[in-house]
Amino acid sequence: MAQQEYQKYYVPESSPWPIVGAVALFLIAVGAANFTVEMTKGKEGFGGWILFAGIAMLIFMVTGWFRNQIHESMSGLYSDQLGRSYRQGMAWFIFSEIMFFAAFFGALFYARTIAIPWLGGASNNAMTNEVLWPGFEAVWPLLQTPGGIESTQMGWFGLPLINTLLLLTSSVTCHYAHVGLEQNKRKQLSVMLALTIFLGCIFLGLQAYEYIHAYDIGLTLDSGVYGNTFYLLTGFHGLHVTLGTVILIVLYFRVQKGHFTPDNHFAFQAGSWYWHFVDVVWVMLFFLVYIL
């Protein structure tokens, strides 16, 4: 706090983007809700179009909002204090994301260690098994549900292992891109960042392939709680990798335009934090969903 002179904290006088974003989220929510009902109940409607319009508007909003911020940052309006606000904001945002995944990991733990053993008669639930689900055997992964749906286990060897190595490598390249930025080695920055994006894209491609494979061998979204946790955890992780890849691509183009200096690169730092975060989630996933 020992600043010699107080650098003014930049507060924009007003901004059109939040209200645009509010309308966009409104359209997304209404569209997604209607689309969900229409898709699953086979009804006719405009849900999909409203959702699409909302997403387009959100992209427009994010572009405009960030464009403003990039200009402000490049014209030197931002103080160190503002940089700290952004960094702390990003850190707390990532914490909220961790808690979002925690809900699904929690569901996985609960199903594995409590719900399924109880359905199998553990603890004081002998009658549950005997009367309600006779013949149900509590095993994990749950390849035959109490209701009798059968599915297949996804092994960890092969694609998931390759994907783990890809993402871990990409975390390393992302780190060296950051080191390159901090030491003003722009070439290293560009190459390493491009490599990170490349690895991320391959990961996503393999993940899509893995989903097709899973559906082929009979593990689907509705094949009981094993498939549920598998698809929701890997699915939300995949969405986050997609978002992370988009962020990195934007950063790449900004790097090519000469943005970021060794001591002023909040956007880059935020993007790389995000990338490390999706990596850590994947490692958790790999152990808890695939191996154990």
Added chain:
Amino acid sequence: MSSATETLKHDAHDDHHHGPAKGIKRWLLTTNHKDIGTLYLWFSFIMFLTGGAMAMVIRAELFQPGLQIVDPQFFNQMTTVHGLIMVFGAVMPAFTGLANWLIPMMIGAPDMALPRMNNWSFWILPFAFLILLSSLFVEGGGPAFGWTFYAPLSTTYSGDSTALFVFSVHIMGISSIMGAINVIVTIWNMRAPGMTWMKMPMFVWTWLITAFLLIAVMPVLAGVVTMVLTDKYFGTSFFNAAGGGDPVMFQHIFWFFGHPEVYIMILPAFGIISHIIPTFARKPLFGYASMVYATASIALLSFIVWAHHMFTTGMPVAAEMFFMFATMLISVPTGVKVFNWVATMWRGAMTFEIPMLFAIAFVILFTIGGLSGLMLAITPVDFQYHDTYFVVAHFHYVLVTGAVFSIMAAAYYWLPKWTGVMFDITLAKWHFWASLISVNVLFFPMHFVGLAGMPRRIPDYALQFADFNKWISIGGFAFGLSQLIFLALLIKACRKQGEPVSDQVWDGAEGLEWEIPSPAPYHTFDTPPVVK
């Protein structure tokens, strides 16, 4: 594109000393913490009246035994949407509005740390509630599964408005998380030089901890509504035993969010009361440090008590015992707070202005709600009380005479600072006494009918509960009408009808917000003050 560059020029025009923009644009495009605070507060009051109107429907139906006014399905929609609106639309936005108005002024910051995101987190809220309210009009009716949306009520047995419900809750969650990130970063990063952690005003402390709770648990709510959505529409079976899931798992995940949520709605209230009582007792807050530690303890304990909402689900006895004792432990830091408030008043030079009346009512009535909570924490006793009106009495004492009274106390306490004029004291007295009496007629007899076994969320009841229910309904209508006095008072105050007030407003008030002019200028603390 041209509009984008224009706004850029406008944004880059970094001049803080002109006033607000004119007309509707001021409110739509604003980045000013005071404007956004005002928006939050008015929005929450409108939601309070909306949710209140639904409560009136509930009380009208329950005025007499038998079914007379609404059909049971609609009654269920009313209890559900009343709860959702009051929790996410009234109480939480009111506290966020107070945080917006007060935190920058209390810590000597020029604005919130992330002003544009601040606007976004407000403006998505009206849209979220537009979606929720519109779901009442879709085919098959709105959500009717209670604000806790237990599976399988919300999955197997719900209508197609469930999808709208799920996405509106997502937006409410996004709004809360962004608001909380803004608060936490503002407090962490924007304090005036010299304002060390242990010099922070209590309202700032309690909100810092509340913001942490929000960021920790709102994503869990997002997760659980997502599972409801996929269970209902996409064939997953998280909450369905046939697929290896468990409906009780819903309750675990929901209450892992839900219990910290309870403290999200009361910790800022503790902060408010810790400002008002010292002012009107003309003594510094007794035990400031212990208040800070008590708040933090309550927040940490809130993560390990969730299953006390679920004692009757058939958990193993060891779990019931753990959650019972963990819950009872919370009464220790809460007791520290109540004793500190009382000790602050002890031998103080007390005067009883309107905010103080609400604050004292808070201390007494919140304590009643706390004690009934302690009763509910006892597992074997809870077997008897679960899902009765005793529970309804308990949480309305902590939420209405607790959270809502603290919000009203805060409004009366800081309103003169915001508007520059003293509010209409006669109306305020009417509002206070009418609210105080009616709220007790409304909620106190609920303890009795609850103990006697009247179940909650049912539109009909056995004849022996008729007399009490009549009085409860009368109290309810009176409490509802009393709030219209508050509305009239607020409109008068916002139109600046009243005596101008001094900068300090109340003569025992201390803190940075009382050192700036009344009404507070549009921009305050462009350069931070130095706190000694």
